[in-house]
Amino acid sequence: MKAPIKVMVCGKGGTGKTAITVLASRILSERFKVYIVDSDESNILLPYFLGVEPPKPLIDYIGGKREEEEMERDLPSIVGALARAREGIRLNLLPREYIATSREGIGLVTIGKVREYGEGCACPFNILARVLLSGLVLEGDEIVLVDTDAGVEHIGRRLEEACDSLLIIVDPTIESLETALTLKNIAENLNKDSWTIANKVTEDIKEILLEEAAKLNLKVDGIVRFDRDLYLSCLKREPLKSSIAIDDLREIFGRIWRLV
Numbered sequence: 444m445k446a447p448i449k450v451m452v453c454g455k456g457g458t459g460k461t462a463i464t465v466l467a468s469r470i471l472s473e474r475f476k477v478y479i480v481d482s483d484e485s486n487i488l489l490p491y492f493l494g495v496e497p498p499k500p501l502i503d504y505i506g507g508k509r510e511e512e513e514m515e516r517d518l519p520s521i522v523g524a525l526a527r528a529r530e531g532i533r534l535n536l537l538p539r540e541y542i543a544t545s546r547e548g549i550g551l552v553t554i555g556k557v558r559e560y561g562e563g564c565a566c567p568f569n570i571l572a573r574v575l576l577s578g579l580v581l582e583g584d585e586i587v588l589v590d591t592d593a594g595v596e597h598i599g600r601r602l603e604e605a606c607d608s609l610l611i612i613v614d615p616t617i618e619s620l621e622t623a624l625t626l627k628n629i630a631e632n633l634n635k636d637s638w639t640i641a642n643k644v645t646e647d648i649k650e651i652l653l654e655e656a657a658k659l660n661l662k663v664d665g666i667v668r669f670d671r672d673l674y675l676s677c678l679k680r681e682p683l684k685s686s687i688a689i690d691d692l693r694e695i696f697g698r699i700w701r702l703v
């Protein structure tokens with residue numbers, strides 16, 4: 444893979460985007476400086492899975508959440524707040540409280556979370572995510588993985604445009620295959636690379652899943668098996684434990700990104 448690169452991890456709700464983002468960051472951190480941008484405005488467990496304290500949300504850094512229209516009007520000042528003069532936006536220059544670093548050296552940046560009932564929509568977070576990713580300047584060995592919210596909400600916000608490629612996660616459900624098709628088409632229209640990974644696959648359903656994907660003309664680039672340790676560590680809110688899924692991902696990334 445040619446670093447630097449911004450990879451958006453996307454797909455239907457619950458397919459394993461967050462788990463795969465964390466495992467992928469561990470694999471990639473052996474060769475690259477990896478950052479995770481958590482752009483999911485509702486789920487809050489990524490820091491636990493990565494084994495870090497939650498960083499302060501970036502929305503606080505730019506003065507808190509505002510109305511969507513106001514933020515759209517204020518884009519230059521948001522970019523100004525995030526960027527260092529002439530250097531563009533660099534994650535390694537953010538104040539320490541906004542970036543948590545794991546044992547493996549993986550940096551985590553969180554955009555913001557909807558916490559209160561009636562707080563309004565997540566659009567301001569999506570705007571900030573887009574501004575951050577579009578303006579981000581990466582060094583030679585840096586990679587950014589973006590963990591997104593479920594489904595296709597980010598499409599409306601054109602977050603895809605700000606990334607270089609899409610890693611689309613499906614699980615053995617027909618809905619997730621349909622969502623993957625939508626995302627794949629978007630990637631194609633934007634001239635971006637995309638790969639589809641089938642996750643939580645058990646031996647008995649593997650062939651059926653591949654048949655259903657083939658019927659939709661959806662190419663599956665890799666299969667990650669159901670991993671009980673991973674499932675249990677998620678359930679217990681612990682740093683992710685995985686041997687099966689991480690092995691499968693290592694093989695997949697080696698192949699699709701020529702990492703080995």
Ligand SMILES: Nc1ncnc2c1ncn2[C@@H]1O[C@H](COP(=O)(O)OP(=O)(O)OP(=O)(O)O)[C@@H](O)[C@H]1O
Binds near residue numbers: 642670
């Ligand atoms: N390979 C796997 N084997 C077993 N369980 C898995 C695997 N991948 C993910 N899971 C489980 O699937 C559930 C959903 O995973 P995760 O939270 O990563 O999905 P998500 O796509 O990020 O969900 P959301 O759309 O809510 O953000 C979790 O319970 C996780 O433990």
Ligand SMILES: [Mg+2]
Binds near residue numbers: 460
């Ligand atoms: Mg998630």
